[in-house]
Amino acid sequence: DARVTQTPRHKVTEMGQEVTMRCQPILGHNTVFWYRQTMMQGLELLAYFRNRAPLDDSGMPKDRFSAEMPDATLATLKIQPSEPRDSAVYFCASGLVYSGTVNQPQHFGDGTRLSIL
Amino acid sequence: KQEVTQIPAALSVPEGENLVLNCSFTDSAIYNLQWFRQDPGKGLTSLLLIQSSQREQTSGRLNASLDKSSGRSTLYIAASQPGDSATYLCAVITQGGSEKLVFGKGTKLTVNP
Numbered sequence: 001d002a003r004v005t006q007t008p009r010h011k012v013t014e015m016g017q018e019v020t021m022r023c024q025p026i027l028g029h030n031t032v033f034w035y036r037q038t039m040m041q042g043l044e045l046l047a048y049f050r051n052r053a054p055l056d057d058s059g060m061p062k063d064r065f066s067a068e069m070p071d072a073t074l075a076t077l078k079i080q081p082s083e084p085r086d087s088a089v090y091f092c093a094s095g096l097v098y099s100g101t102v103n104q105p106q107h108f109g110d111g112t113r114l115s116i117l
Numbered sequence: 118k119q120e121v122t123q124i125p126a127a128l129s130v131p132e133g134e135n136l137v138l139n140c141s142f143t144d145s146a147i148y149n150l151q152w153f154r155q156d157p158g159k160g161l162t163s164l165l166l167i168q169s170s171q172r173e174q175t176s177g178r179l180n181a182s183l184d185k186s187s188g189r190s191t192l193y194i195a196a197s198q199p200g201d202s203a204t205y206l207c208a209v210i211t212q213g214g215s216e217k218l219v220f221g222k223g224t225k226l227t228v229n230p
Contacts, residue, residue: 004160031216043206043220056217091160097216105151106218108160 002026004109006092012115018080021112023092024073032075033093033106034060034067043091049075050097082116089113119144119211123221130197131229138192138224140207145188148210152181152192155204155223164205165192197228 005024013019025032033048047057052069060067064083069075079086093106120143130136140150149168153161165174165181167190173182180193194201204225208218 033216033218042222043208043218045217048216093161095216105163105166107163108153110158110160113158 002107004092004094004107006090006109006112008112009110010113010115012117013082014117015083016081017116018078019082019086019114019116021077021090021092021114023075023077023094023109025075025092025094026107027073029094029096029107031095031097032069033095034075034077035091035093037089037091037111038087046077046090082114084116087114087116119147119209119219121207121209121219121221123205123207123224125224126222127225127227129227129229132197132199134197134228135193135195136197136226138194138205138207138226140190140192140221142188142190142207142209142219144211145185146212147185148212150181150183150190150207150209151218152179152190153206153208155206161206194226197226199228199230202226202228 007022031050034046035043037043046060047067049069066078089111091108091111093108095106096104122141124139147169151166152164154164155161167174167183178195183190204223206220206223208220
């Protein structure tokens, strides 16, 4: 089965350090999503891309977070500088979306568990 | 702003019992509703997707229903098994909300042998 792959699976670092999380979407999927999951807020959408172009990053703190898709096989989410409140599980998901059709399920990776000390 | 609520937050049942998980949403103008399963330390697995024009979807022992007008969905699990133990999340895509999934906080299900 095709899968969304995320690295690293776990990351512990000190406040102020740069954190980079990577995602390999399923081959052929044209849409990539970044979510954050915390106990308090649940799952929240941070940003998403269609055909590598950013469509919406309104859920992301702009001053410290950045998301990119250097190519169709790689999406990255960076935090600089990191803060303890960024501790969460970050999920990447990919899907195949055609204009006017939003009825395909998203496929999720296993997440990056981030702890900022 | 779309809000999704799942009640109860946790549920514990004996093996073999049929059970229902509930999901409600505030804005009935949705494209679809999805049910996901999340195992500890894992990502989400899509279980069922119901389009706004549909009333229900079935997969094996799972049946999901949708009442869009009342903003409600249920996930019915028949003859529950210990392997069904997981957190079940409901999510909707709202019309005009592009492809954004809005999630509930989930129901943690424990099926006891």
